[in-house]
Amino acid sequence: MTRRPPTLSDVARRAGVSYATADRVVNGRAGVSEKTSRSVHAAIEALGYVRNVAAANLSQQRVYRFGIILPAGSNAFFRRVQALFDEAASRLKADRISLSIESVEAFDAQALTGKMAALAEARMDGVAVVASDDPRTTAAIAELRARNIPVVTLVSDVPSSQRDAYVGIDNVVAGRTVGRLIGMAHGGRAGRVLPVVGAPSARDHAERLSGMREVLGSAFELAPVVEGRDRFELVETLVREALSRDPEITAIYSAGAGNAGLVRVLEALPPGTARPYVFLHELVPHSRRALEDGLIDVIIDQRPEEEVARVVEHLTLLADRRALLRTDPIVPTIFVRENLPQEPAGALERAG
Amino acid sequence: MTRRPPTLSDVARRAGVSYATADRVVNGRAGVSEKTSRSVHAAIEALGYVRNVAAANLSQQRVYRFGIILPAGSNAFFRRVQALFDEAASRLKADRISLSIESVEAFDAQALTGKMAALAEARMDGVAVVASDDPRTTAAIAELRARNIPVVTLVSDVPSSQRDAYVGIDNVVAGRTVGRLIGMAHGGRAGRVLPVVGAPSARDHAERLSGMREVLGSAFELAPVVEGRDRFELVETLVREALSRDPEITAIYSAGAGNAGLVRVLEALPPGTARPYVFLHELVPHSRRALEDGLIDVIIDQRPEEEVARVVEHLTLLADRRALLRTDPIVPTIFVRENLPQEPAGALERAG
DNA sequence: GGGAATTTGATAGACGTCTATCACAATCTG
């Protein structure tokens, strides 16, 4: 039968020291001679001792409290992120991890820094935030760090700040990936790409476009960039205009949000017309439907499920002052009509 | 400050019953009247009580022992799976989960069933197995289930068996995905696809091919299927012959293993020649290099990292006789040169 | 109403780790 995994008492006995001493060694407390410390470590090795985290957590009855700040509003992607955090929160209650999920009006740096200050005041064990790269944000992050509260940026990085980690995709990589796929779709022939962004000042969108440009060969031209402010009505109007003005467009790359408007334009195209290839970001209900209906070709998704899991992982490790595991960026995932995941169960629940 | 999460004692007090009674309710033990049971549940609701899993695990000092059976041999994909399980095993020691990772010669149903019987004898708490759909395997799975040992099939399903779950991709979906990408790469033009499989009898490979055929339009022809037995020397020879025999081939889809041989053929193509588009499965060191070097175009990966995590998740839940969470198949992931993940740290370690 | 069956209460010990305290031994300092 399985023998019981060794406990710290076993280690102490084997090392010929008391439990107290073994405990001092494993918890790095002072007052142990070099020699004893070595013999305890030897016993740990010999027995293959691993600290029982269940017992450790129990005895410390530690409760982790993390704050998550997301942009409010109707953006489908962030609604999904929020739903995933809500779900994670209820799941994590059993592990004594509590997530406070807060919303802040998008682009309102004032409100954002206010919330961050409030979380600092509440002495959270860690904060994750979707923030733009703005001096006020940087300062607010510094303030949290000064209070020894770890900070993780999510989806959109603030590289100039002292955040402990960034969880999200590399937008240049995402753009390059789209560039490759646009190239593939044209099968060596020339093309003309219509880029759609929220605003030219949005760093993520700009990075995506420049990534795409890096990869697209000289056979490609870019139409003037559409600035849809991430609002679907505006995107709809402007894309419709651009397409009718420029019939040479062979592909559309929407690097931002508001894609419901883009989809409407595509739906309204006269049947029989060869539509341009369409590439856009984030798997959400309306983009999914568009892909299933053959209105668009590719969705680049940043896997919010993975991002949420990683935020929690990072915050927990940081709260314990331990090293982070996976610090590589999230890989942008390519969805075509055929490899779409099953509809998340949450969608059904919400429908019912 | 954060108030302490409610314990079962709090629930008992609130419900006006003794701890013993509250315990009987939450652990579904007999001897509690309908009425008391309801009042305890009401208290649980009211207080938002969640059982402290750390304490529960500790008190039961339960040790999970799972057996994992993988095919032996030099196949790069399974070496990666094995490395991931090894890593998971050391990580999971802290959670009192022990993984016994066993190897069995590929395609040796005799040896496989032997190992499974041995794991049954060892009274494992669960078994995960990479098995072919074979009557002997089905019987061995039935035997494990008869002993109340949960069984999960991995990578390759045995649908006719009583396995509790399958963790892996849907190969038809993977094939369809490739079909879509081949179509995209040809940008509407006609093409001729060379399929490469291990053996026509390999169900996974056949499913992948038929998935591809479903999606490829009538503009595509298939060259005679190459049967490379998943051995790279044979793949190399046969693909080289096929390419020189049939210069009309515009794309290669390798649905099986032995792709090191395929890559060699591509490397040896006279420079300046337009090579066919190449699509193959599994991100492993040599396929990665080929993608980085521009010798191939797309890798379809089944994300063994995710599969390993899910096997552990499933086995743990099954051992606790709880419901599985995510039973949807793994989504085949598309890698092009641009969205490759960072080299796993393990690769560096092994190199060092 | 009396005996049996069922339901409830009270409580104790175990799981492995952490924290703390106190006492004693060994070593160092002047």
Add this chain to the structure above:
DNA sequence: CAGATTGTGATAGACGTCTATCAAATTCCC
């Protein structure tokens, strides 16, 4: 060699849950 410093041992209580046992209270049935 006395006194201070440092290293070690012994032990106890807490964390929240689980299991078990025994006694007491309540309900049920004839």
